Amino acid sequence: MKIAVFIGGNKEFTASRLGVKLAEELQHAGHEVTVRAVKGKVKCASGVTLKEYAAAAKPKTLAATLVKEGVEFVISLMNLAACECAAEAKIPFVYAEEENFKEDKAVKTKKALLKKAKQVLVIKTTDKPLNKKNYTGLKVTEVAGPAVWVEHYNYNKPACFKKENNIVAVGKLAKDSGFDMLLKTWARLAPAHTSWHLTIVGDGTAKTALKKFIAKHGLEASTEIVPESADAYSLLRNADIFAYPAVNPSRTDILLDAMASKLPCVACESTPVTELIINGVNGVIVNAGEEEPFTIALDEMMVNWGRRVGIAVEAGKLKDKFPFAEFVRAFLNFI
Numbered sequence: 001m002k003i004a005v006f007i008g009g010n011k012e013f014t015a016s017r018l019g020v021k022l023a024e025e026l027q028h029a030g031h032e033v034t035v036r037a038v039k040g041k042v043k044c045a046s047g048v049t050l051k052e053y054a055a056a057a058k059p060k061t062l063a064a065t066l067v068k069e070g071v072e073f074v075i076s077l078m079n080l081a082a083c084e085c086a087a088e089a090k091i092p093f094v095y096a097e098e099e100n101f102k103e104d105k106a107v108k109t110k111k112a113l114l115k116k117a118k119q120v121l122v123i124k125t126t127d128k129p130l131n132k133k134n135y136t137g138l139k140v141t142e143v144a145g146p147a148v149w150v151e152h153y154n155y156n157k158p159a160c161f162k163k164e165n166n167i168v169a170v171g172k173l174a175k176d177s178g179f180d181m182l183l184k185t186w187a188r189l190a191p192a193h194t195s196w197h198l199t200i201v202g203d204g205t206a207k208t209a210l211k212k213f214i215a216k217h218g219l220e221a222s223t224e225i226v227p228e229s230a231d232a233y234s235l236l237r238n239a240d241i242f243a244y245p246a247v248n249p250s251r252t253d254i255l256l257d258a259m260a261s262k263l264p265c266v267a268c269e270s271t272p273v274t275e276l277i278i279n280g281v282n283g284v285i286v287n288a289g290e291e292e293p294f295t296i297a298l299d300e301m302m303v304n305w306g307r308r309v310g311i312a313v314e315a316g317k318l319k320d321k322f323p324f325a326e327f328v329r330a331f332l333n334f335i
Contacts, residue, residue, distance in 0.1 A: 001335060004071045007037040008079025010104045015077035016042045017253060018123075018327070021148045022075070023048040025328045031335075034071075036082070043229050057081075063089035073335055080107055087116045094334050096121035098145070099130060114138050119334045143330040147260035147322040148253075150233050165196045165302070168239040168263075170232050170254045171246055173204030173225075178245025178268055178289065183210060185295040187217045193302055196222065198243075199235055203228045236261050240308065241301050244268065247288045252276060259283060262316035264308045266297045282314035 003026055007019035020035060024047045027033040035042060039052040053062060062085035066074070074093035076082035078101055086093035095117045103110075114120050120138045122130060123145050130142055171177050179200060186198050200210070200223075207225065214223050226235075232254070236242070242258035244267035249255075252272040259265055259276060267273045268288040277283035284301065286293035301308055 002032045002070055002072045003034075003075060003335070004066060004073070004082075005033060005035050005075045005077065006079040006082030007035060007042055007077050008082070009041070010078070010102065013078075013098075013101075013251070014041060015079070017148055017257075018146070019077045020048070021324060022077075022328060022331065025324065026331070029328070029332070034069075037079075043231065059084035059088050063091075066091060075331060080110060080113060083113050083117065087113065092118050094119050094121060094331060096123060096143075096331075098123045098125055100125075111137065121330055141330060141333075143327055144322065146324040146327040147319055148233070148257045148324065149260035149262075149316075149319045150237050150257075151261075165193075165240045166235075166238055167196060167198045167241045167243055167298075167302075168201065168232075168235050168258075169198070169243040169245065170201040170258075171244075171249075173200075173202045173206040173210060175206070176247040177202075177204065177206065178247050179206065179210055180213070181289060181291050181294060182243055182245040183213050183217075183219070183223070184291050185298060186223060187213075187219060188295055189299055189302070190219055190222045194222075196302060198223045200225045201228065201230055201232045201235065233257070236263060239263055241266065241298070243298065244273070245294065246270070249273070256318060256322065259315035260319040260322065262312040264301055264311040264315060266294065266301055268294070276318065278314075282311060282317070284311070 005019050005023045007015045009015045023033045023035045027048055034049045034051050036051045038055045042050060059081060066085060066089045071091060074082055074086035074091050076093055076095045078097045083093060083095055095114055099122050115138060120140050121143050122140055124142055125145050169182060173179055210225060214220060236258055242263040242265040244255050244265055247268055249270055249272055256276055265283040267277060267283060267285055269285050270288060273285060277285050279285040284297045286297050
């Protein structure tokens, strides 16, 4: 079947993480799948065809394209324009959104539009009961939010047999992101660990200040800041440790994905973090915003390969606790 997966989101969140992986899995299941998104919104669509469209594109225009290409089914991930064009083209569609998701600008016709969907999938992010008032009159199925994990390139070699070891950190470079504290930690550790490299993935208002700190402390050779548009998941494949210094994170998707990818993680304490990490078992939690505990924990993780492997094995069990296969199955039930 020809399936179009439309990826949407809002200014704080993009569904590309779930959408690209979903498209890949549907393609592996034998379907002919394309990923569709506003130009520049999807950073990586490896394994599937990415077709971009203008942000100002009209639903009728998108509908005509789908009909011309013979698309038989549409999956919309937090993209109401996709629902409009599917309805216009009379193509069956499923809509999915995270619970409590809100568009940047309220759409008055949203509920009327979603009544035309074969099903509305609500991606659960908490254990609390779903507020069904938000979905009155709609055909709703709840589905657990999955982990998007990657296979590690080579986790069988101890650090002493590797030419370079990698620490990866991902997040918004802003207040409470904790990256200023991470760099202070790194300035203390880097001189003693010359085979280690730190890569920070992200954009934000603090980026300039962080780059100045790197230059001031002579960390250019061991430290890199790459834009959010970089493929963070390729970096996770070759990482040895994942650092999560966020003080007050609203989401922990990337932490979940890193752990499910068998990466030992050092993270600051917060409610979302403690829901994933059992301290000392599948990760390490330290006091939020405190440089000394983070430095000690990261240093211990760097020098103790056996500890890293043990924690990584336990962290990898989250892949089974938050299986992507069940997420895919929820969509296949309506195709």
